[in-house]
Amino acid sequence: MIRLAKTLERRQSRALAALVFSAFVIALGYGTILPVLPQMVQRLLSAPNAVDIARHTGFLTAAFAVAPLATAFPWGRLSDRYGRRPILILGLAGFAVTFAATTIPLSLTFLYVMRLLNGGFSAAVLPSAFAFVADTEADEQRRARAFGRISVASSLGLLAGPMIGGLAWQRLGTMPFDEMSNGAFLLSFLVAGGAVVAAATVARAIERGPPPRQKRDDLESTAAAKSGELRLLVLAGVLAGGLGLFEVGLTLRSRSLSITPTELGSMFAMCMAVMLIAQGIVFSRLVKPETTRWLIAPAFAVMAVGLAMVLLAGGSDGLLIPTSMVAASGGLLAPTLTYWISWIAKRGHAAELGLQSTVTSMGQALGSAGAGLLYESFDVSVAFLAPAAVLAIAAVASLQLPRQLETTPAVARDPGGKSVAE
Incomplete structure (x- = not known):
């Protein structure tokens, strides 16, 4: 054995x-x-x-x-x-x-x-x-x-x-x-x-x-699971749209702040490094997987604040804190949402995750296009405050999500205290 x-x-x-x-x-x-x-x-x-x-x-x-x-x-x-x-x-x-x-x-x-x-x-x-x-x-x-x-x-x-x-x-x-x-x-x-x-x-x-x-009939039949699934997919689309808008918006914002392409490239590299650190911490032995559902709403709130703070920056140094906030929250949210969507899939894992990829691609495309339209058609503040407001709404909408996810095998417990998934 x-x-x-x-x-x-x-x-x-x-x-x-x-x-x-x-x-x-x-x-x-x-x-x-x-x-x-x-x-x-x-x-x-x-x-x-x-x-x-x-x-x-x-x-x-x-x-x-x-x-x-x-x-x-x-x-x-x-x-x-x-x-x-x-x-x-x-x-x-x-x-x-x-x-x-x-x-x-x-x-x-x-x-x-x-x-x-x-x-x-x-x-x-x-x-x-x-x-x-x-x-x-x-x-x-x-x-x-x-x-x-x-x-x-x-x-x-x-x-x-x-x-x-x-x-x-x-x-x-x-x-x-x-x-x-x-x-x-x-x-x-x-x-x-x-x-x-x-x-x-x-x-x-x-x-x-x-x-x-896997046997999930009891999970799939619950209205809470279906509601949690839909909410997670919507949040995944909102996240992708926010990140897409942030990338394009930051590129356009850098021109008005006289930030060179080299500095902008270094800034994006720093964002990726912060994302890696956030992902490494959240999915390490230090954090229990079932507790990650409580991080979704705070992460959206931090991302919303980071987007709004971009407007306060007067140069590349001033952008370090807001871009780090957006990167850390994005790095935490992307794998966390994927993890929970995989748990409450009702059509089979890959079909559900494929649907998430579709929603994510749509959000990214809309966010990238929206950044250019908002930046060109309105004041620069609208290009960052409007998506920040949407992310803040996502944070509020996520407040009840941890309780909905209690019906998933990842956190459901039998009388002996062991996970149903085990």
Whole structure:
């Protein structure tokens, strides 16, 4: 029995390592291409100008984020029906092929198509990865830490991506257009090759077969569980919208404060580091998973205050505190909401998490677009105070959420004091 337990634990560790690496590669691919897009667009336009370059760069960035709106939920349904492993492998393989094609564009139209496909395939990975953990890990403490590790890996990929892309472009930018493919191979090899390795690792580390079905009939039939599920999905969309608006709004705000691109890049890097620290603390052995539901409302409140405080900053130094507040609350909320949504899923884990990805993508797209419209159409204060008010409302709406989540297996207890999930 002891040997069997150790064998199962080793298999679980290998599977988690494969999932963590997969999440890192997907986020790395998204971040790597961002610094390169303006230069790629410039070389593909017949008569490039600043307005067209900016417009196509924004649309191409949005194309990756919008694609999961149509694909995340179907991927989740397929994962629930056919198993996590085949969907993970298909998503990673498709991501590898489309990313390689993206770095060697034949035309602007071709680049748009590849960006859409790249985002569509990426949407298959995270929901299936989180669902696999929820399916196979019975201990709630280990499950929470696994969710945290996958989230941290994704954040690390987002942090490392722009740096790698910027370094690669130091070579790409000095090449004539017909030699661009030689330099683009650097990006293609790093990310697409990494995705292929991740797919192979998943194929070896994750068992075959459909995901195990957990008995949740008693949970799914309760009105409280359904209400909590809907509220969590809405909060996930609000969070994504707030973060998307913050990123774009901060970029626009930096221009009026005469903050250089280098300082702005360092500020975003600091935000990612703060997110990593927040995620590492919340999903560590120091915090019990069932207590994280009490952190949701305070985190939304802190994020709302941080957005409002951006208006008080007079320079890059003054932005350190408000941006840290937004980053820490965002880093805490993203994996926490995912963790609780996985618990009260009523259509199967991956389908529910795929729906969350869809809602998140919609929120991010609306937030990013809304930031530009608010900043352009109204006073700068409206661009930050309006979303701050929405986040404050989300904080108030979250106050009753911990009691609703008491019906979930993560916190429901039998008379002996043990978790039902155990």
